[in-house]
Amino acid sequence: MTDFAATKALFHLPEGMIYLDGNSLGPLPLSAPDRVARTLAAEWGEMLITGWNKAGWMAQPTEMGDRVGRLVGAEPGHVVLGDTLSIKVFQALAAALEMRPGRKVILSDSGNFPSDLYMAEGLIAALKQGHELRVVAPEAVAEAIDGDVAVMMITEVDYRTGRRHDMAALTRRAHQAGALAIWDLAHSAGAFPVDVAEGMADFAVGCTYKYINGGPGAPAFIYVAPRHSGTVNPALSGWLGHEAPFAFDPSYRPGPGIERMRVGTPPVLGLAALDAALDIWDSVDMDALRARSLELTDRFIAGVEAACPTLRLATPRDHALRGSQVSFHFADGYAAMQALIARGVIGDFRAPDIMRFGFTPLYIDLDDVDRAVAIIAEVIGKGLWNRPEYKTRARVT
Amino acid sequence: MTDFAATKALFHLPEGMIYLDGNSLGPLPLSAPDRVARTLAAEWGEMLITGWNKAGWMAQPTEMGDRVGRLVGAEPGHVVLGDTLSIKVFQALAAALEMRPGRKVILSDSGNFPSDLYMAEGLIAALKQGHELRVVAPEAVAEAIDGDVAVMMITEVDYRTGRRHDMAALTRRAHQAGALAIWDLAHSAGAFPVDVAEGMADFAVGCTYKYINGGPGAPAFIYVAPRHSGTVNPALSGWLGHEAPFAFDPSYRPGPGIERMRVGTPPVLGLAALDAALDIWDSVDMDALRARSLELTDRFIAGVEAACPTLRLATPRDHALRGSQVSFHFADGYAAMQALIARGVIGDFRAPDIMRFGFTPLYIDLDDVDRAVAIIAEVIGKGLWNRPEYKTRARVT
Numbered sequence: 001m002t003d004f005a006a007t008k009a010l011f012h013l014p015e016g017m018i019y020l021d022g023n024s025l026g027p028l029p030l031s032a033p034d035r036v037a038r039t040l041a042a043e044w045g046e047m048l049i050t051g052w053n054k055a056g057w058m059a060q061p062t063e064m065g066d067r068v069g070r071l072v073g074a075e076p077g078h079v080v081l082g083d084t085l086s087i088k089v090f091q092a093l094a095a096a097l098e099m100r101p102g103r104k105v106i107l108s109d110s111g112n113f114p115s116d117l118y119m120a121e122g123l124i125a126a127l128k129q130g131h132e133l134r135v136v137a138p139e140a141v142a143e144a145i146d147g148d149v150a151v152m153m154i155t156e157v158d159y160r161t162g163r164r165h166d167m168a169a170l171t172r173r174a175h176q177a178g179a180l181a182i183w184d185l186a187h188s189a190g191a192f193p194v195d196v197a198e199g200m201a202d203f204a205v206g207c208t209y210k211y212i213n214g215g216p217g218a219p220a221f222i223y224v225a226p227r228h229s230g231t232v233n234p235a236l237s238g239w240l241g242h243e244a245p246f247a248f249d250p251s252y253r254p255g256p257g258i259e260r261m262r263v264g265t266p267p268v269l270g271l272a273a274l275d276a277a278l279d280i281w282d283s284v285d286m287d288a289l290r291a292r293s294l295e296l297t298d299r300f301i302a303g304v305e306a307a308c309p310t311l312r313l314a315t316p317r318d319h320a321l322r323g324s325q326v327s328f329h330f331a332d333g334y335a336a337m338q339a340l341i342a343r344g345v346i347g348d349f350r351a352p353d354i355m356r357f358g359f360t361p362l363y364i365d366l367d368d369v370d371r372a373v374a375i376i377a378e379v380i381g382k383g384l385w386n387r388p389e390y391k392t393r394a395r396v397t
Numbered sequence: 398m399t400d401f402a403a404t405k406a407l408f409h410l411p412e413g414m415i416y417l418d419g420n421s422l423g424p425l426p427l428s429a430p431d432r433v434a435r436t437l438a439a440e441w442g443e444m445l446i447t448g449w450n451k452a453g454w455m456a457q458p459t460e461m462g463d464r465v466g467r468l469v470g471a472e473p474g475h476v477v478l479g480d481t482l483s484i485k486v487f488q489a490l491a492a493a494l495e496m497r498p499g500r501k502v503i504l505s506d507s508g509n510f511p512s513d514l515y516m517a518e519g520l521i522a523a524l525k526q527g528h529e530l531r532v533v534a535p536e537a538v539a540e541a542i543d544g545d546v547a548v549m550m551i552t553e554v555d556y557r558t559g560r561r562h563d564m565a566a567l568t569r570r571a572h573q574a575g576a577l578a579i580w581d582l583a584h585s586a587g588a589f590p591v592d593v594a595e596g597m598a599d600f601a602v603g604c605t606y607k608y609i610n611g612g613p614g615a616p617a618f619i620y621v622a623p624r625h626s627g628t629v630n631p632a633l634s635g636w637l638g639h640e641a642p643f644a645f646d647p648s649y650r651p652g653p654g655i656e657r658m659r660v661g662t663p664p665v666l667g668l669a670a671l672d673a674a675l676d677i678w679d680s681v682d683m684d685a686l687r688a689r690s691l692e693l694t695d696r697f698i699a700g701v702e703a704a705c706p707t708l709r710l711a712t713p714r715d716h717a718l719r720g721s722q723v724s725f726h727f728a729d730g731y732a733a734m735q736a737l738i739a740r741g742v743i744g745d746f747r748a749p750d751i752m753r754f755g756f757t758p759l760y761i762d763l764d765d766v767d768r769a770v771a772i773i774a775e776v777i778g779k780g781l782w783n784r785p786e787y788k789t790r791a792r793v794t
Contacts, residue, residue, distance in 0.1 A: 012442045021446045028442040033434055036666065040433060044613055045409045045425040049418045049743065057613055084661025086635035087484060094523050110647065115636035115661065118649035122634030126491050127524060135647065209662070216441055216454055216665035237519030238483035239512035248748060250507065250532065252515035264481025264512065265606065268613035269433065269666040346446065351645060 002288045007362040010280050011213070018372045020347045023159075023187055023325045023358030026213030032276035039272035051268075060271045061262060065221060067278045068212065071286065072185055072204060073195030074223045080258045081274075082266060085186060085207040085220040087236070089119045089153070091261060092203035092222060094235035096151035096180045097123075097131065099228070103150035103179070104131050111138040111158035116184055120153065138163060142173050149179040151202075156194070157187035157323030160350045162315040164188075164323045167199040175200065186210060189221075191324035191360075192293060193286035196223055203228075211324065211360060212281065214274035222261050229257040238263030280362065292361035293324045296369055300326050300357065303373030308380040314354060325358045330380075338390035339379045345372045399685045404759045407677050408610070415769045417744045420556075420584055420722045420755030423610030429673040436669035448665075457668045458659060462618060464675045465609065468683065469582055469601060470592030471620045477655045478671075479663060482583060482604040482617040484633070486516045486550070488658060489600035489619060491632035493548035493577045494520075494528065496625070500547035500576070501528050508535040508555035513581055517550065535560060539570050546576040548599075553591070554584035554720030557747045559712040561585075561720045564596040572597065583607060586618075588721035588757075589690060590683035593620055600625075608721065608757060609678065611671035619658050626654040635660030677759065689758035690721045693766055697723050697754065700770030705777040711751060722755045727777075735787035736776045742769045 012028040013019055019027055043055040052058045061081040069079035083091075093106065106120050117135065124131040136144045138158065145152060152174040157164045171181040180202040188194045190211030196204045204223040208214035224232055234254060239245045240262040243253040254260035297315070304311055304326075314327040330336055330353060337349040347357040357372070379385055409425040410416055416424055440452040449455045458478040466476035480488075490503065503517050514532065521528040533541045535555065542549060549571045554561045568578040577599040585591045587608030593601045601620040605611035621629055631651060636642045637659040640650040651657035694712070701708055701723075711724040727733055727750060734746040744754040754769070776782055 012438075014443050014445070017445075019445060025441075025446045025448075027445060028437060033437045036433060036437060037430055040425060040430045040612075040670070041409075044422075046411050048411070048414075048416060048424060049422045049745065051422075051613060083480065083484065084635070086661035087480065087633065090633060098523070113636075114639070114645050114647060117647060118634045118636055118639065121649050122632045125630065125634075126495070126632040128526060207662070215437075216448060217662045217667070219664075220661070233522065235519045235523040236484065236487060237515045237522075238481070239510075239515055242511070242515065248511050250511060250514060252518045264483035264617070265604070265614045267616075267664050267667050269670055270614070270664050273437070273666055348446065 002283065002285045004292055004361050004365065007280060007284070008365060011363045013363060017344045017346060018368045020345065020357040020359065020364065020372060022213070022360035022364070023210050024348055025209055025216055026211060026277070026360070027363060029213055029276045029280055031279060032215065032273045035276040036269060036272045039269060057266060057268050061266050062258065064271060064275060064278060067282060068189065068208060068221050069223065071194065071212070071281060072189050072206065072223065073193065073197050075197050075226055078226055078229055078258050079221050079223045080261050081219045081221050081271065082262055083220055085205060086115045086119050088205040088220045088222040089116050089184065090123055091234060091236050092182045092205055093120055093123055093151065093153060095232045096182060096203065097127070098233045099180060100150035103148055105148045105150060106131060106133050107141065107144055107149045107152045108133065108135050109138045109141050109154060110135055111161070111163065112153070112155045113159050113184065113186060116153060116155060138165070141170060145173050145177045145179060147177060149174070149177060151180045151182055153182040153184070155184035155186060157191065159187055160314070160354045160356065161327050162323040162325040164321050167201065171200045187323050187325070190281065192290045201225065208274050213277040215270065218270050218274045219267050224258055224261060232260070234260045236263050240264060284362070289361050293359055294319050296359040296361065296364060296366065297322060297324065297326050299366060300359065300369050300373060303369065304328065304376055307373060307377035310380060311355070324360065325356060327354050327356045329353045330355055332385055334393065335390040336379060336385040339385035340376060343375050343379065345375050399680065399682045401689055401758050401762065404677060404681070405762060408760045410760060414741045414743060415765045417742065417754040417756065417761065417769060419610070419757035420607050421745055422606055422613055423608060423674070423757070424760060426610055426673045426677055428676060429612065429670045432673040433666060433669045436666060454663060454665045458663050459655065461668060461672060461675060464679060465586065465605060465618050466620065468591065468609070468678060469586050469603070469620065470590070470594050472594055472623055475623055475626055475655050476618050476620045477658050478605070478616045478618050478668065479659055480617055482581070482602055483512045483516050485602040485617045485619040486513050486581065487520055488631060488633050489579045489602055490517055490520050490548065490550060492629045493579060493600065494524070495630045496577060497547035500545055502545045502547060503528060503530050504538065504541055504546045504549045505530065505532050506535045506538050506551060507532055508558070508560065509550070509552045510556050510581065510583060513550060513552060535562070538567060542570050542574045542576060544574060546571070546574060548577040548579055550579040550581070552581035552583060554588065556584055557711070557751045557753065558724050559720045559722040561718050564598065568597045584720050584722070587678065589687045598622065605671050610674040612667065615667050615671045616664050621655055621658060629657070631657045633660050637661060681759070686758050690756055691716050693756040693758065693761060693763065694719060694721065694723050696763060697756065697766050697770060700766065701725065701773055704770060704774035707777060708752070721757065722753060724751050724753045726750045727752055729782055731790065732787040733776060733782040736782035737773060740772050740776065742772050
């Protein structure tokens with residue numbers, strides 16, 4: 001069992017703040033400043049160029065990749081860290097299309113994060129091979145899988161509603177139709193147990209700055225199933241994915257397995273902060289995490305629904321269909337969220353009317369839920385959000 | 398005038414080390430640890446998600462991009478930071494091919510860094526549009542530019558020899574033939590004054606962890622000429638390059654100008670360290686830097702040649718053709734470099750026989766050159782490299 005009171009003590013949480021936005025950016029692990037300071041002073045400062053070997057920088061993308069891999073059920077040696085999630089989406093998509101040359105459809109759904117769709121658009125436009133991005137409603141994905149689909153690209157948990165897809169079922173359906181499956185785990189990794197191996201995902205990608213708490217702009221990850229990783233063609237064929245990067249060969253030869261999905265120089269400082277976050281994750285039981293997450297979201301839903309009849313639940317009640325966030329529709333959700341933030345309840349707003357709250361057992365407990373519910377009840381019940389200063393929109397929400 | 402004794406005092410240089418490998422990884426600016434610690438504690442820790450606005454993280458890729466832009470002669474507002482250099486090469490190449498639909502040749506030279514060639518190979522293989530990577534000898538580039546060339550992709554300074562191309566002349570030749578020019582400034586930015594605007598480069602890319610001293614894995618940069626930046630098509634069309642990233646539109650619309658070359662979430666910790674490095678650069682006079690660089694490399698060449706007749710200069714004597722490094726051919730260069738490193742002179746080795754030394758006026762002075770020459774003279778003159786322990790090759794050199 002994981003002791004969540006103990007994990008909570010490992011994070012810096014500002015005084016008086018109930019942080020329900022860990023699904024956007026996780027908080028600072030208390031050990032991260034020392035860990036990063038060590039990388040700066042003892043590694044970069046003292047080892048300089050030799051840090052690539054001596055400090056192990058060069059091996060971190062795969063070594064730390066395995067630690068992220070455990071959280072998503074990946075076979076060891078099949079996850080690598082680097083780049084941003086959008087780049088990893090592109091990499092997976094390009095590889096998948098190459099594996100299904102006769103098929104022209106990338107299937108996704110309107111619950112996908114826009115950047116995933118944008119990357120598909122950009123790839124299709126560049127390829128000029130007659131591919132098509134077919135975007136259907138989340139509930140229509142299964143029936144939209146047909147023999148034209150090269151790859152189904154789905155984000156498991158909808159960033160707005162927290163609705164969770166059935167990875168295993170959709171992937172099975174895709175495979176039956178001869179298509180490949182790419183799963184974006186941005187709102188899954190660290191949110192609940194994921195099993196990409198059991199779910200038969202062909203590719204999975206995700207970020208480490210949300211539930212994993214790796215820090216702003218922490219590196220992304222990519223998983224390639226063992227049945228593909230030795231043969232997949234990396235369109236983004238950078239030198240660190242080469243079989244022998246330091247041979248400086250004039251021609252590219254893909255490295256063994258997942259190594260070929262590396263591209264350029266690893267972001268060492270970002271990896272150092274992530275390392276501190278993973279130290280916490282290494283001892284977390286994912287089933288216990290899921291049980292606590294459901295306890296938190298159930299309690300939050302019940303509390304808010306009882307106190308605020310004007311808020312309409314956007315998140316599925318069915319546990320099997322729920323990620324680790326709770327969203328409500330509220331016409332004045334933007335202003336209401338500003339009013340909550342002003343009172344220390346940090347969630348966020350997603351157009352047109354979604355108030356979004358992330359639940360992260362590592363540092364959010366039942367008491368936080370109760371206090372958040374009380375503040376929400378007051379803000380909504382008394383209409384405290386109805387003030388001009390809460391209605392001005394900032395650039396980043 | 399820049400006071401280089403003063404800039405030297407701004408870096409951490411390990412006791413007893415003469416660091417001539419700043420062309421691979423620059424040293425730690427003394428202000429970087431505090432700067433990064435502030436980002437961790439005061440920004441990530443206290444501001445959490447609001448740091449994207451409050452701490453200015455979201456704007457840093459373009460704001461800091463302009464500070465890098467000054468070093469390479471870019472017009473303000475036309476450089477953005479992010480990703481790795483390999484990704485930026487891909488982005489520039491994909492955009493350039495799109496702009497020259499009737500032409501099928503990417504022209505490069507054998508002095509280019511392998512990753513640039515690999516990225517071109519990967520792009521060509523993915524596109525399947527009959528493109529060809531034509532790699533010629535460095536001295537044959539000009540005459541190889543013909544009407545089939547869509548884009549000439551050249552690294553200005555050869556990473557092995559330090560030989561520098563004439564950006565303006567080659568670009569003019571490319572433009573006369575109707576081709577575009579991409580310049581990789583990995584060994585130029587921060588090494589000497591570059592003028593991408595005057596040189597008429599269509600695209601330029603580079604990294605910030607070599608001469609700029611941004612730290613291991615610091616973000617790369619891309620420049621797009623003003624005449625293209627508003628119309629160029631970003632194949633890597635990520636959400637932060639969207640006209641309105643936080644509108645979460647289902648379809649991509651490129652952002653204004655250089656903003657469209659952004660892809661995913663900025664690497665905030667890497668940017669923080671780079672910010673400290675750029676504080677130093679902001680006051681550096683690039684002409685003074687060049688004058689000092691040539692003084693250092695001239696003195697090093699003269700000293701080594703006088704003391705070590707068995708070392709053959711690989712770097713051009715002509716100042717106009719020289720970057721800010723000096724390389725020598727030596728059959729036992731690998732072992733010799735290990736022997737030098739053991740004695741505190743840090744350079745590196747590049748196959749098959751190149752001993753490479755970078756000269757970086759911000760923290761290397763004439764006294765360092767003289768001391769390095771004396772140690773090289775001893776190691777080579779007395780054959781001190783000829784020991785088994787210097788001949789075992791590490792993975793990363």
